[in-house]
Amino acid sequence: DTVLTQSPGTLSLSPGERATLSCRASQSVNINYLAWYQQKPDQAPRFLIYGASSRATGIPDRFSGSGSGTDFTLTITGLEPEDFAVYYCQQYSNSAITFGQGTRLEIK
Amino acid sequence: QVQLVQSGAEVKKPGASVKVSCKTSGYTFTAFEIHWVRQAPGQGLEWMGWINVGNAYTKYSQQFQGRVAVTSDTSANTAYMELSSLRSEDTAVYFCARYGIGYVFDFWGQGTLVTVSS
Numbered sequence: 161d162t163v164l165t166q167s168p169g170t171l172s173l174s175p176g177e178r179a180t181l182s183c184r185a186s187q188s189v190n191i192n193y194l195a196w197y198q199q200k201p202d203q204a205p206r207f208l209i210y211g212a213s214s215r216a217t218g219i220p221d222r223f224s225g226s227g228s229g230t231d232f233t234l235t236i237t238g239l240e241p242e243d244f245a246v247y248y249c250q251q252y253s254n255s256a257i258t259f260g261q262g263t264r265l266e267i268k
Numbered sequence: 269q270v271q272l273v274q275s276g277a278e279v280k281k282p283g284a285s286v287k288v289s290c291k292t293s294g295y296t297f298t299a300f301e302i303h304w305v306r307q308a309p310g311q312g313l314e315w316m317g318w319i320n321v322g323n324a325y326t327k328y329s330q331q332f333q334g335r336v337a338v339t340s341d342t343s344a345n346t347a348y349m350e351l352s353s354l355r356s357e358d359t360a361v362y363f364c365a366r367y368g369i370g371y372v373f374d375f376w377g378q379g380t381l382v383t384v385s386s
Contacts, residue, residue, distance in 0.1 A: 161330070195372040197313075204363055204376035205313065211370060248313055252371055255327045257303065257315040 162187050162253050166260035172268040179236040181263045183249035188229050193252040196225055196234045199262075200245045208247075209234065241267075270294040272364055272377040279383045285352040288380045290364030292345045298322045301367040302347040304338060306360040307379075314360075318367065319347060354384045 163186040173179055183194075191212040197205040207216050209225035212232055222237045236243055244267050249260040275289040290302060303318040317328035319338040326338050332351070340347045347364055361379040368374030 193371050195370075197373070199313075204365075204379055205373070206376075207372045207374055210372040214370065216370075216372075216374070250313075250373070256329065257318075259305075259313040259315060262312045 161256055162189060162251055162258055164249050164251060164258055164260035166247075166249060166263045168263060169261075170264045170266060172266050173239055174268045175239050175241055177239050179234075179239055179243070179265055181234040181236075181247055181265070183227075183232040183234070183260050185230040185232070185251060189232070189251045189253065191228055194225075194227070194232055195250045197248045197250060198243075198245045199248065205248065236265075239265075270366070270375045272366065272375055274362075274364060274377040274380045277381040277383070279385065280354050282355055282384055282386055284354050284384075285350060286354060286382050287348055287350040288362050288364075288382070290347045290349070290377050292347070292366070295366075297340075297345040298342055302338070302340065303365050303367055303373065304336075304349045305363045305365060305373075307363070308357070308360040311360075316349065316362075321347065351382075354382075356384050358382065359384045 165184045167182045194212040196209040199205040208219050213225045224235045226233050246262045246264050248262050271293045273291045278286050298321050301318050304316040306314050319326045321340045337350045363379050364377040365373035366375040
């Protein structure tokens with residue numbers, strides 16, 4: 161199975177700053193099958209980005225995804241208070257799904 | 269609107285089985301896969317397996333192979349996940365999710381807490 165490693169584990173930033181979250185795969189991932197999710201406490205995850213770089217409906221344009229092959233990035237520009245949460249990357253290959261271990265974005 | 273509504277919390281003893289339901293509405297049930305993902309307390313997301321509701325094909329994570337079964341009832345627009353031989357490490361919130369357009373989990377159930385304790 162493809163292992164996804166996210167970094168950093170925790171990111172401490174202030175509102176208004178830019179967040180850069182990394183997701184590295186153990187083998188090449190088809191960009192069509194790379195997604196990002198946001199999860200807040202006691203809630204189900206919400207998908208933000210699909211196809212590595214396409215925003216889901218209703219997701220603000222301060223969220224952007226990029227990358228290819230084994231390296232993917234979620235960038236949040238101009239952090240808003242509601243953006244502080246845990247973020248997961250996820251991939252699909254060979255009929256199996258894997259998630260990264262998550263990056264916690266906390267208020268500094 | 270698309271909704272996935274899961275059954276309520278469960279408390280089970282080690283060695284027992286649990287079956288969680290996921291009732292869907294607002295879309296054509298047979299047109300999308302349903303996946304199951306769990307989250308242990310304070311931990312990340314762990315994929316368990318999926319069912320192609322249209323043809324009942326299933327695929328499971330190696331970690332749960334032999335202990336998990338995902339089924340569906342097309343007449344009730346409901347998917348099920350049964351996990352057997354429960355142990356304390358299976359204590360977690362279990363989510364169902366629709367695998368939608370764009371190869372992404374676009375709609376999720378609210379989660380079902382399963383507690384395994386003697």
